[in-house]
């Protein structure tokens with residue numbers, strides 16, 4: 001396996017600058033690339049700020065100082081020359097296929113032959129991105145969770161032509177990157193399927209939430225009462241969470257899964273209307289709630305009595321079973337551990353082993369009530385076949 005010394009990170013935004021910080025902390029030489037000086041300078045400033053904060057708290061390690069680490073960081077707005085000595089490239093530019101393909105084409109033409117090209121895409125096909133290069137065996141997905149310095153999970157995704165060696169290098173680099181919350185979990189995702197492991201497992205709950213939001217809307221039930229159903233059971237109630245994530249992002253991912261997995265993921269009436277009215281949540285100040293005075297604190301005294309959180313666990317278990325059926329990962333333990341490392345919540349298989357029969361029946365009823373066939377239990381869930389699996 002080649003020695004990795006020089007890492008080039010393309011895109012100095014939210015994910016790119018944070019990835020650059022942990023790569024420096026791991027001891028690599030890092031070059032941060034963007035399209036304009038101001039963008040790359042902004043990213044470099046954030047890297048320095050992040051390192052300084054850790055240094056002040058004594059978390060950079062014995063004798064390690066920000067200035068020394070910053071000495072190993074270069075910046076560039078010329079991608080072709082930036083990748084000339086790269087051993088490993090991590091692309092973290094905007095989520096746009098044409099832009100990503102253009103970036104990979106330039107990297108392919110200018111990086112040394114041994115260089116691995118990784119993409120941090122959340123939704124796009126690794127195989128399609130790799131097709132812009134003549135080294136498809138050396139292209140992999142490397143999916144970080146936000147922010148990389150705090151979230152332990154990094155999914156390493158195989159495109160159709162990724163070699164075992166490229167995947168092993170991806171895992172090795174992932175494991176070498178420090179995380180403030182403990183040991184990294186860097187599973188291999190064996191198939192290039194939408195959402196990879198953790199995002200995919202959590203995606204179908206949106207079908208259920210969309211159904212309930214539209215029901216509230218039709219029956220004139222205030223969002224506060226819907227959110228009150230989750231009081232004390234979720235770290236953030238659903239509508240506050242949707243505003244926080246961004247209604248446009250929810251709509252975008254819903255449409256993406258509608259195209260790639262099932263039309264049942266299509267955003268509902270409420271979400272579609274909110275996007276049309278530019279009520280996108282925190283970022284536009286108005287969403288389900290008014291954010292002008294900071295995070296809203298809904299009154300939880302009156303409940304709608306609609307949301308059944310047990311159903312969200314059942315939906316997660318069903319999707320976890322689909323991931324196993326499709327051969328996306330090596331076993332259920334990987335899915336549970338990935339969920340914990342990426343979302344800080346337990347995966348569905350622990351509780352699912354005891355509840356799968358009851359939950360299968362609940363999902364049959366939910367699919368009948370909503371008319372969304374994707375919510376029906378898959379064969380592996382219905383048979384409880386996963387209970388006998390060892391890993």
Ligand SMILES: NC(=O)c1ccc[n+]([C@@H]2O[C@H](COP(=O)([O-])OP(=O)(O)OC[C@H]3O[C@@H](n4cnc5c(N)ncnc54)[C@H](O)[C@@H]3O)[C@@H](O)[C@H]2O)c1
Pocket residue numbers: 010011012013014015016033034035039091092093094095096099103120121122123143144145146
């Ligand atoms: N934000 C998240 O929570 C998150 C989580 C996991 C993965 N991702 C993925 O990471 C990638 C980056 O997301 P982000 O949130 O950091 O976005 P961002 O908008 O914060 O940053 C993207 C950066 O890429 C730069 N850029 C655009 N075109 C470029 C080009 N041709 N060459 C170099 N730089 C270019 C932009 O100027 C910008 O600075 C996306 O693919 C996204 O899906 C994001």
